[in-house]
Amino acid sequence: MTPPEVGEHVDHLIVGAGFAGLCAAIKLQEDGERDFLVVEKGPDVGGTWRDNTYPGAACDVPSQLYSFSFAPNPEWSSSYSPGPEIQDYIRGVAARSGTLDRFVFDTTFDDASWDGAAGRWTVRITGPGGSRTLTATTLILGAGGLSEPRLPDIEGIGTFGGALFHSSRWDHSVDLTGKRIAVIGTGASAIQIVPELQAVASHLDVYQRTAPWVIPRNDRTYGALERRLLRTVPALGRLYRTGIYWAHEGYVPAFTIEPKIAAPAKKTAIANIHRGITDPALREKVTPYFEFGCKRVLRSNTYYPALAADSTELVTDPIARITETGVVTADGVERPVDVLVVATGFYTTELPVTDHITGSEGRTLGAVWRERGMAAYKGTTVPGFPNLFMLVGPNTGQGHTSMVFIIESQVAYVRDAIRTMRSRGWASVEPRPQALRRWNSDLQRRMRRTVWTRGGCSSWYLDEHGRNTTLWPKSTITFRRQLAAFDPDAYDVRRPTTTPSREDVPA
Numbered sequence: 415m416t417p418p419e420v421g422e423h424v425d426h427l428i429v430g431a432g433f434a435g436l437c438a439a440i441k442l443q444e445d446g447e448r449d450f451l452v453v454e455k456g457p458d459v460g461g462t463w464r465d466n467t468y469p470g471a472a473c474d475v476p477s478q479l480y481s482f483s484f485a486p487n488p489e490w491s492s493s494y495s496p497g498p499e500i501q502d503y504i505r506g507v508a509a510r511s512g513t514l515d516r517f518v519f520d521t522t523f524d525d526a527s528w529d530g531a532a533g534r535w536t537v538r539i540t541g542p543g544g545s546r547t548l549t550a551t552t553l554i555l556g557a558g559g560l561s562e563p564r565l566p567d568i569e570g571i572g573t574f575g576g577a578l579f580h581s582s583r584w585d586h587s588v589d590l591t592g593k594r595i596a597v598i599g600t601g602a603s604a605i606q607i608v609p610e611l612q613a614v615a616s617h618l619d620v621y622q623r624t625a626p627w628v629i630p631r632n633d634r635t636y637g638a639l640e641r642r643l644l645r646t647v648p649a650l651g652r653l654y655r656t657g658i659y660w661a662h663e664g665y666v667p668a669f670t671i672e673p674k675i676a677a678p679a680k681k682t683a684i685a686n687i688h689r690g691i692t693d694p695a696l697r698e699k700v701t702p703y704f705e706f707g708c709k710r711v712l713r714s715n716t717y718y719p720a721l722a723a724d725s726t727e728l729v730t731d732p733i734a735r736i737t738e739t740g741v742v743t744a745d746g747v748e749r750p751v752d753v754l755v756v757a758t759g760f761y762t763t764e765l766p767v768t769d770h771i772t773g774s775e776g777r778t779l780g781a782v783w784r785e786r787g788m789a790a791y792k793g794t795t796v797p798g799f800p801n802l803f804m805l806v807g808p809n810t811g812q813g814h815t816s817m818v819f820i821i822e823s824q825v826a827y828v829r830d831a832i833r834t835m836r837s838r839g840w841a842s843v844e845p846r847p848q849a850l851r852r853w854n855s856d857l858q859r860r861m862r863r864t865v866w867t868r869g870g871c872s873s874w875y876l877d878e879h880g881r882n883t884t885l886w887p888k889s890t891i892t893f894r895r896q897l898a899a900f901d902p903d904a905y906d907v908r909r910p911t912t913t914p915s916r917e918d919v920p921a
């Protein structure tokens with residue numbers, strides 16, 4: 415593809431070409447905004463679905479819901495689509511959208527700083543042709559909350575002589591057949607990987623620090639007739655999607671109000687253990703000690719049988735160190751390994767990209783958040799960072815439904831902000847500190863009753879102070895309503911001149 419002709423200035427610079435960045439590009443274009451550039455560090459669209467190519471990668475949210483509302487796909491092969499199908503879907507949507515001529519690939523977003531005098535962002539990007547600096551009126555971050563792999567800080571990990579890679583950076587050149595393989599971690603990625611590896615390895619060690627709750631996945635292949643119906647009667651697809659949405663939304667009270675409501679789901683999870691494992695000692699090892707929902711609830715029919723296989727050992731002794739040839743646990747046992755898969759998750763409560771964004775007071779977003787805690791007004795905007803819009807920002811995540819729903823809600827808010835700026839002739843908008851304080855204190859007050867904070871587990875949802883800065887503690891329909899329209903009253907605004915306007919006066 416020919417790189418777009420980009421001048422020194424763009425109206426909107428979008429970082430990332432996953433679901434979030436692509437959605438922003440499509441919706442801006444619908445509004446007649448064509449002067450935008452999407453900067454993507456990888457060679458293709460897709461974000462997490464381009465990066466996570468591990469064996470067994472699939473979505474644990476039903477496909478009908480894990481897709482854009484404006485781009486339904488009647489061709490999903492099954493109720494939980496495999497990763498490559500989702501990647502093809504994203505590629506197809508991007509190709510049909512007519513926006514790809516504004517994307518640059520293999521190009522990193524290096525840094526951005528707010529130029530108060532000019533009322534725009536100065537942005538440095540580096541692509542195949544080298545580094546360049548441009549300016550942008552708005553900076554829209556769609557870099558993803560789960561994109562920076564977190565490698566475990568285990569003694570000796572750098573000395574391991576075999577193949578070692580993170581789940582989201584799978585090394586497909588490594589032949590796994592007949593190898594001794596170890597997986598560190600038992601989160602959402604690991605439970606999809608383990609059954610696949612068990613099928614090919616001569617021996618598999620799974621290192622578990624905390625047992626997750628796993629309910630059955632009950633995947634179902636869509637028959638030809640069903641697909642034809644979905645293709646020819648679009649209303650049926652919409653009805654299907656709405657049904658799935660509300661069925662998932664039914665989990666919200668159990669997570670945010672009263673964990674006891676989840677008792678039937680917890681029973682299902684225990685039955686799943688009993689169905690997959692007969693050995694009482696192994697059953698005990700995989701039974702979580704914390705409330706259902708405290709960590710992300712996982713879905714699999716094949717994980718427990720893979721753990722129960724003769725060729726698998728579930729190791730629960732903590733890892734002491736890694737040697738050139740294996741993994742040593744605290745009890746002194748060394749288990750030899752040829753291939754070590756690190757499925758230890760991502761940076762979630764401190765996002766590396768934020769250290770590269772400098773606001774109006776000369777401080778980076780990372781520094782501000784380290785001091786005051788990670789927070790954004792409506793999960794999207796931050797005082798001191800005019801015209802910065804974050805997609806999948808703080809407290810926008812959820813553990814029960816589709817992130818694509820949240821992304822569409824945020825993009826609706828951002829496009830309304832841009833429309834408002836255009837219609838009122840504003841050069842910049844920045845949320846007032848008191849608006850953020852109100853938003854965040856309400857959110858954190860709600861958070862106290864959620865299972866994520868009182869469910870007896872530690873998780874990537876919480877920061878080092880035990881504060882949940884990642885999840886949304888109410889229903890997603892509430893989120894959508896609260897972001898339905900841009901709310902200028904919560905913002906300080908600036909006109910293109912440096913003369914303060916009436917709106918500049920703080921409330």
Ligand code: N01
Nearest residue numbers: 472473474566599600601602603604623624710757758759
């Ligand atoms: O990462 P995780 P993930 N020594 O952080 C363990 C999404 N996702 O990549 O629980 C030993 O969940 C850690 O142990 P503990 C989804 O949102 C979606 O699996 O912290 N172990 C845990 O078991 C998900 O939540 C899909 O005690 C260590 C594991 O590593 C998110 O991605 C599919 C360790 C990390 O689990 C992240 O999932 C896959 C150490 N030093 C992922 N450090 C869908 O289907 C960490 N661990 C949509």
